Amino acid sequence: MFxxxxxxxxxxxxxxxxATNNPTTENTQHAGLGExxxxxxxxHAKLWLAGQAQNWSLAAYEIDELREGFEDAAKYHPTxxxxxxxxxxxxxxxxxxxxxxxxxxxxxxxLTQFTEQFDKLTAACNACHQMTDFGxxxxxxxKINPFANQDFSVPH
Ligand code: HEC
Numbered sequence: 001m002f003x004x005x006x007x008x009x010x011x012x013x014x015x016x017x018x019a020t021n022n023p024t025t026e027n028t029q030h031a032g033l034g035e036x037x038x039x040x041x042x043x044h045a046k047l048w049l050a051g052q053a054q055n056w057s058l059a060a061y062e063i064d065e066l067r068e069g070f071e072d073a074a075k076y077h078p079t080x081x082x083x084x085x086x087x088x089x090x091x092x093x094x095x096x097x098x099x100x101x102x103x104x105x106x107x108x109x110x111l112t113q114f115t116e117q118f119d120k121l122t123a124a125c126n127a128c129h130q131m132t133d134f135g136x137x138x139x140x141x142x143k144i145n146p147f148a149n150q151d152f153s154v155p156h
Contacts, residue, residue, distance in 0.1 A: 059106045063103050101121075
């Protein structure tokens with residue numbers, strides 16, 4: 001075993017180890033993919049409600065938030081469970097096109113286009129779920145507005 005005189009030194013080293021390890025641990029704790037997806041689901045619903053209310057600024061904001069969520073998903077979950085294709089690649093192949101199309105409808109304030117492209121976006125969410133053995137999780141157009149504390153209409 002260690003000589004008695006080494007014990008204080010070892011204690012200090014252990015303390016330093018803890019002190020330097022803690023921030024690292026905190027920094028590597030990120031939302032799980034399922035949690036990011038729950039946020040994505042909420043943004044998806046809010047995007048629909050904003051678009052139907054023709055609150056295009058809010059709709060544009062929700063598109064940005066959806067994008068940030070996908071960026072986090074790709075960054076922090078490069079792979080997931082048994083999925084063999086990289087998450088970033090799956091997101092790019094399913095989301096890039098429909099996200100741009102919805103964004104275009106929002107930028108041109110076109111409700112008909114928005115509704116059509118939103119449904120395509122929803123289909124793309126489901127396409128990725130099918131590709132990731134998660135096809136039992138089906139996303140649809142929101143049937144009701146579950147957000148009791150938010151006014152989606154354009155503020156006057
Ligand atoms: C990378 C492909 C991919 C894309 C794109 C994707 N999802 Fe997911 N989604 C997943 C996977 C994988 C899970 C399961 C995560 C897990 O194991 O917890 C999931 C889970 C979910 C869940 C369940 C979350 C929960 O815990 O209840 C919802 C809701 C969801 N996604 C909605 C969406 C919506 C809405 C979109 C489109 C705007 C979308 N997803 C796009 C792959 C994807």
